[in-house]
Amino acid sequence: MHKGIKLRHIRAFLDVHEEGGISAAARKQGISQPALSKTLAELEAMLGGALLIRRGRKTYLTPAGETFRRHALLALQELDAGAMALNGEAAGDVVTVGALPTVAGSFFPGVALDFTRSRPGIRLSISTGPNLYLLERVRSGALDLMIGRMPAAREMPGLRFDYLYEEEVVLAARSGHPFTGQPAVEALRHCDLILPPRGAIIRRIVDDYLGAQGIVEPRCAIETVSLATGLGLLESSDMLWFISRGVIARELAAGVLVSLPLGAQFMSGAVGLTMTREVQERPEIAQLVEMLHVAAQRRDQG
Template sequence: MMDSRIKFRHLQTFIEVARQKSVGKAADVLSVTQPAVTRTIRELEDYLGVDLFEKEGRGIRISHFGEVFLKHAGESIAAVQRGVDSIVQAKHSLGPPLRIGALPTASVSLMPEAVAEFLKARTGSMATIVTGENRWLLDALRVGDLDLVVGRLSAPERMTGLHFEPLYTEEVIFAVRSSHPLLSRRNFSLSEIGNYTVLMPTAGSVIRPFVDRFLVTNGIAELTNVVETVSDSFGRAYVQRYDAIWLISGGVVASEIEAGRMARLEVDMSETRGAVGLTTRANEAPNLSLSIMMTTIRDRVKQSGRGI
């Protein structure tokens, strides 16, 4: 853990003395007095518990400990400078484009408000939001065509080279229109869903394994009237017009359920619960625009009270 007593001025002064090999020359470059430079170096040496410089004739040279510390001090100063440059670039010019892949549950429940907040930051970055199957989105992220994917955690074999940050958990539900016949039944057999058209996530979707496992566990090995889709607009339109049953992440239809246009069948779906969050490329620091977008998404989840 970094010693909180070490300040930016300590690093800047140390680097300049090492570069100039002279307290006097470093003082001139930094526009401070020699005693101020000497005092700052001594403070830093006291905090570290080692001598950073040694006398050499009438001058000084950096010590072995100083050589070790110099590399890290230089990296710290450079990182701060990159941050400053990023802020300046964002304020005075167009920022880098921001390309986000969002699964249906996130594109409906998180992204509208997050994008609105992001635009208030005026980074100059144009945000592009795309949707699609989880497999395609992760492949695009991995090769650099996307900067971020927002949605469910994928299977381990699809996460190579990627990093997932969980934000909240969500389960799959049986969504139907508000006048669906099964809603009037206090108790019904789960096998009765076979009497209706069932909208299922496609084989490549991230929630399909949860759905398949749930159906098999509950003795439903095969459904005859099935439509596979990852289109949330089609799903809404179809379910609101017909007595179909839609297996979909709860967040996708939360607003319709709240407004009374749709409802969920009272079935325990807790075993389909999974983490929803942010997927990025591993070991790659986000640029300023991406950092701001990720922060707005995190804040949106906290405000909703769903955070993990």
């Protein structure tokens, strides 16, 4: 490392990226904006190039900034690991995972139980939330990995995707729905719909399907991928819900919900692991990844 680079330079750079701007990062650190700007300028001068591009009040990483960010995060993780070791704590005590709705209620819980039983000294911290929110937490190092549908290509710089299995999007309804067993196209023309929010990974798949059926303006007043919300709406109405099968797998198996046949081969997508390229070097992460692959193979065979 350049002998002039201090921890304050690294934290200033990472905080500006995480907060999206110099003003917010300065408030987080409790220092003035000019002081933080000076620290960033010192860092860029020592590294010989711009790390951040400033557009208005927002900042964005340059290619050099993206490279430096990955290494800076690893350096801080090593420093934290050293501090924990001196305090008698193991660096790998916690594995942090982001679980998207498609795996949170069905596929992942069984793997999580098996993993914690095999690693009694490890605590598994599981977060849920929107795709873009969890992706940013993977990038920042706050999460070790994310499990769910494959992100769009534009969201993948600096990350890797490890394929597990294919999962379809289904059209769900309550048990006893008047259109049960009838063509989905007829139901779509007569029933109110619940769609995935704009920005959800499966929304494009759903929009493409509706467009192929000639439904340009679907009857939709509610958007969600939340199981609790979607289930409550379906049970109380004749609404139909486009959702990943994994989100409602238990409800389908129990007969609480049914899926209407869509008759489309393209209503599926890849589910897998999104992580940085370095994180799998930790033995506990490598073990969790292997267990997820084994579970995916069992799922495909069963």
